[in-house]
Amino acid sequence: MFFKKLFSTKGNLIPKDQNLIPETREKMSTEFKQRLQNSADISENEIGASGITLFSIGTLIDKTMLHRDIIDPLKGLSFDSTQKIMEHLSIGEIEKSNQMEKAVQAALDGNVIIFLDGNSSVLLAKIPSRVGRSVSYAQNESQVIGPQMAFTESLLTNMTLIRSYIKDTSLCIENLQVGSRTNKLVSIVYINGIVSEQMVGSLRKRIQEIKMDGILDSSVLEQLLAENSLTIFPQMALTERPDRVSDWLLKGKVAIFVDGSSLAIVCPQSFMEFFQSMEDSNVNWQIATFWRLLRFTALFLSVFFTALYVASLTFHYEVIPQTLLFTLSESRAKVPFPPIIEALLLEFIMELLREAGARLPTKVGQTMGIVGGIVIGTAAVEAGFTSNILIIIISLGALGSFVTPSYTMGNVIRIVRFPLIILAGFWGFYGMMFGFCFLLLHLLRQTSLGSPYLSPFYPPRFADWKDSIIRLPLSITNKRPDLTRAEDEYKFDPIKAKKHN
Amino acid sequence: MRTKGWIWSCSFSFLLLCGCAQPKVLEEVGLVTTYGYDISKNGSILGTMVELTIDPASPKDVVILESEALSVRGIRNNANNKTSKRLASGQLRVIIYGEEILKQGRTGIAETLTSDPSISDMTYLAMADGTARDLLKLKTEHIPDIGNHLYKLIDQNTKGRVMPSATLQEVLHNLFSIGKEPILPILKKDGKGEVGFTGVALFKESKLVGKINSDQSFYLNLIIDKYKGGNKDVEIKSSKLKPRNQQLNKTVASLDAVNGSSKIKLINREKVEFDLDVKVDGRLLEVTSMIDLGNQENIKLVEKEITKSIKREIEKLIAYCQSKESDAMGFGEIYRSSVRHSNLTDKRWYKMFKEAKVNVNVDFSVKRTGLNE
Numbered sequence: 070m071f072f073k074k075l076f077s078t079k080g081n082l083i084p085k086d087q088n089l090i091p092e093t094r095e096k097m098s099t100e101f102k103q104r105l106q107n108s109a110d111i112s113e114n115e116i117g118a119s120g121i122t123l124f125s126i127g128t129l130i131d132k133t134m135l136h137r138d139i140i141d142p143l144k145g146l147s148f149d150s151t152q153k154i155m156e157h158l159s160i161g162e163i164e165k166s167n168q169m170e171k172a173v174q175a176a177l178d179g180n181v182i183i184f185l186d187g188n189s190s191v192l193l194a195k196i197p198s199r200v201g202r203s204v205s206y207a208q209n210e211s212q213v214i215g216p217q218m219a220f221t222e223s224l225l226t227n228m229t230l231i232r233s234y235i236k237d238t239s240l241c242i243e244n245l246q247v248g249s250r251t252n253k254l255v256s257i258v259y260i261n262g263i264v265s266e267q268m269v270g271s272l273r274k275r276i277q278e279i280k281m282d283g284i285l286d287s288s289v290l291e292q293l294l295a296e297n298s299l300t301i302f303p304q305m306a307l308t309e310r311p312d313r314v315s316d317w318l319l320k321g322k323v324a325i326f327v328d329g330s331s332l333a334i335v336c337p338q339s340f341m342e343f344f345q346s347m348e349d350s351n352v353n354w355q356i357a358t359f360w361r362l363l364r365f366t367a368l369f370l371s372v373f374f375t376a377l378y379v380a381s382l383t384f385h386y387e388v389i390p391q392t393l394l395f396t397l398s399e400s401r402a403k404v405p406f407p408p409i410i411e412a413l414l415l416e417f418i419m420e421l422l423r424e425a426g427a428r429l430p431t432k433v434g435q436t437m438g439i440v441g442g443i444v445i446g447t448a449a450v451e452a453g454f455t456s457n458i459l460i461i462i463i464s465l466g467a468l469g470s471f472v473t474p475s476y477t478m479g480n481v482i483r484i485v486r487f488p489l490i491i492l493a494g495f496w497g498f499y500g501m502m503f504g505f506c507f508l509l510l511h512l513l514r515q516t517s518l519g520s521p522y523l524s525p526f527y528p529p530r531f532a533d534w535k536d537s538i539i540r541l542p543l544s545i546t547n548k549r550p551d552l553t554r555a556e557d558e559y560k561f562d563p564i565k566a567k568k569h570n
Numbered sequence: 571m572r573t574k575g576w577i578w579s580c581s582f583s584f585l586l587l588c589g590c591a592q593p594k595v596l597e598e599v600g601l602v603t604t605y606g607y608d609i610s611k612n613g614s615i616l617g618t619m620v621e622l623t624i625d626p627a628s629p630k631d632v633v634i635l636e637s638e639a640l641s642v643r644g645i646r647n648n649a650n651n652k653t654s655k656r657l658a659s660g661q662l663r664v665i666i667y668g669e670e671i672l673k674q675g676r677t678g679i680a681e682t683l684t685s686d687p688s689i690s691d692m693t694y695l696a697m698a699d700g701t702a703r704d705l706l707k708l709k710t711e712h713i714p715d716i717g718n719h720l721y722k723l724i725d726q727n728t729k730g731r732v733m734p735s736a737t738l739q740e741v742l743h744n745l746f747s748i749g750k751e752p753i754l755p756i757l758k759k760d761g762k763g764e765v766g767f768t769g770v771a772l773f774k775e776s777k778l779v780g781k782i783n784s785d786q787s788f789y790l791n792l793i794i795d796k797y798k799g800g801n802k803d804v805e806i807k808s809s810k811l812k813p814r815n816q817q818l819n820k821t822v823a824s825l826d827a828v829n830g831s832s833k834i835k836l837i838n839r840e841k842v843e844f845d846l847d848v849k850v851d852g853r854l855l856e857v858t859s860m861i862d863l864g865n866q867e868n869i870k871l872v873e874k875e876i877t878k879s880i881k882r883e884i885e886k887l888i889a890y891c892q893s894k895e896s897d898a899m900g901f902g903e904i905y906r907s908s909v910r911h912s913n914l915t916d917k918r919w920y921k922m923f924k925e926a927k928v929n930v931n932v933d934f935s936v937k938r939t940g941l942n943e
Contacts, residue, residue, distance in 0.1 A: 387660030
């Protein structure tokens with residue numbers, strides 16, 4: 070069976086000599102239909118007696134444009150060459166071709182094939198239908214201060230947004246096609262002169278090397294581009310904010326857009342940058358520093374707090390402060406499970422709540438709050454199911470994971486704590502230390518587009534610490550991070566900047 | 571091949587780690603917060619323990635356990651026979667010794683306790699005036715948990731510089747170092763069912779040799795440590811100041827925010843002689859005498875008198891310590907660090923300390939007066 074299929078697909082391949090545009094209308098029609106598997110949405114319009122026939126895939130083109138810009142001007146006229154037709158039409162994107170393969174591909178891209186009987190070349194006029202939404206608010210990465218726009222699923226719109234932020238002649242947009250069946254347009258965007266050529270080169274190579282039938286979203290592409298597919302940590306950033314992407318482009322990073330995806334991939338990315346938000350640069354540096362420290366503390370709380378509870382209750386009762394001893398043991402006295410089961414159970418419930426909240430339609434979503442807050446929160450303690458201190462710890466941990474600006478990183482933080490709880494439950498602080506060391510070593514080994522993941526802390530680049538876990542004033546942070554290996558190292562001349570102030 | 575090695579070493583280290591941790595789940599452990607050691611009638615060690623048994627159903631959270639054993643560590647094991655939870659000393663806060671057991675000096679102070687890693691180095695040690703058993707069996711309405719009460723009492727007073735600090739770490743350090751002897755605060759239960767700090771116990775090695783009262787312990791604190799932020803009433807004996815209180819015929823200056831520092835210097839190696847410079851300053855809150863403190867000369871006078879009074883007290887204290895051969899101030903350490911190749915031993919130092927001469931210089935100054943709290 071398998072071999073049969075293999076051979077049959079091979080048999081379908083069209084010989085090379087048939088790649089030219091046939092001369093007669095009938096032949097062209099059969100050829101076009103055959104190549105598109107006689108699809109029902111193929112449309113063929115003959116315009117009067119002029120000998121012009123329009124071939125297109127009806128669902129991909131804009132019908133009003135077709136009538137207004139192509140059929141109407143050509144009606145009642147006769148032409149002897151395609152060149153004449155081209156001169157007569159006023160359509161932005163129009164080109165000539167004599168390759169059948171190219172013509173069919175163009176039809177899939179929203180082109181109308183203008184075929185003149187007896188001519189060996191055709192015109193390809195691009196009038197794609199615009200299906201999609203308009204630019205809307207950034208829902209997943211919302212912020213108070215700063216622009217509110219988000220990318221849409223249209224690559225054109227996204228490019229417009231980026232261009233409108235960076236009006237620079239050296240902004241480069243490279244287009245590639247990915248997916249042997251989906252043929253998605255992928256754009257690599259960078260600023261020439263800032264970006265490291267080597268990084269763009271390796272990224273381009275990686276995208277070209279992808280042999281996959283279909284890539285539907287940039288998040289899939291990100292998984293394919295990442296160096297280490299075994300790690301749980303995201304190695305490239307996914308963002309829906311055009312201002313964010315522009316900021317990163319200016320730092321010397323490369324952005325990748327996929328047609329039909331509202332998320333841009335940005336790389337190289339360090340671990341610390343997942344805890345930075347665009348809003349940090351929109352507020353005063355003191356406030357931004359406070360926020361960043363807050364998020365970093367939240368990270369540690371989120372990952373280690375529950376494990377700490379389990380470890381200290383199972384093994385290290387010495388470390389519990391005396392004032393906490395009474396409340397802790399009183400609420401624990403009613404709980405029938407050992408701490409590890411108790412903690413895992415509650416974490417599991419918490420994850421269930423979160424997952425349910427994410428999957429439910431928004432109208433039903435409000436029920437989740439009631440279920441989570443009252444039923445699980447209060448009732449579980451009163452029923453002696455868990456201790457109330459653990460409830461506080463778990464909710465702290467959950468909150469901690471939600472403050473992470475990057476959704477992908479937030480997911481990782483939530484998952485990483487489960488093995489740590491288990492380690493803490495079996496080996497106490499030793500286990501936690503083991504898990505922590507393992508995580509640290511793992512992070513040390515990761516790279517993002519060849520750049521160290523824990524930069525600027527390892528390898529230490531003290532100049533970059535100014536804009537990592539803290540943020541110093543803009544006049545001080547004038548250097549682009551070493552992470553991007555930018556060709557132009559400085560954003561501005563610090564001496565001049567000081568003079569202006 | 572390398573990955574395989576990794577997996578092996580990972581799983582192997584996990585297996586090794588299994589032996590490290592022995593679960594002690596909080597609610598299955600009986601937490602001993604206070605130990606009391608006495609000598610029983612037949613000569614064995616009598617231990618009294620305050621155990622926290624946190625059970626929401628029971629009205630009392632504290633159980634007092636008693637057991638006898640021949641060794642310090644045996645007491646806990648014997649007491650285990652009487653409890654529903656395994657006793658553990660990881661939450662130990664205070665260890666109280668009866669006076670008798672320290673007088674005999676037989677058990678050592680706390681040497682055996684250091685080998686237990688779960689016992690914190692910050693555990694407070696204290697001596698009971700009388701037996702530790704009586705102190706721990708104190709039953710008063712306002713003290714529901716004697717262990718916690720004692721801990722807070724010692725903690726508060728140590729931080730407020732009323733008591734000399736005697737944590738397990740400090741006591742053991744002083745015990746093992748040559749030229750300095752440990753001290754313990756003395757707690758006493760009075761007739762009304764209250765516990766209070768009454769003095770400081772002086773040791774020669776681990777044997778109790780003398781006691782000083784709480785008044786003198788202030789001066790001891792002044793010499794041992796950098797003193798900061800305490801308060802003190804200093805008695806002034808002077809003909810120039812007429813006491814307000816005719817009945818007692820004593821003039822007292824009340825000082826606040828007392829800061830002090832001391833410096834010991836060896837000035838003669840052969841005939842051991844030390845210079846002890848004590849610098850004290852504080853706010854003068856009150857003088858029980860009819861003088862005008864607004865007058866600068868009067869302040870000078872009071873300063874001079876207080877200086878004299880402090881000097882007298884310190885000299886008295888040092889003389890007492892010398893008579894008991896207990897170098898609680900640590901003159902020996904200064905000697906040992908100033909004299910090269912001194913080969914000082916505890917025994918030699920006891921003799922030398924007895925004959926040592928200490929010149930006390932006190933410098934007291936009033937920072938300001940008339941401050942009301």
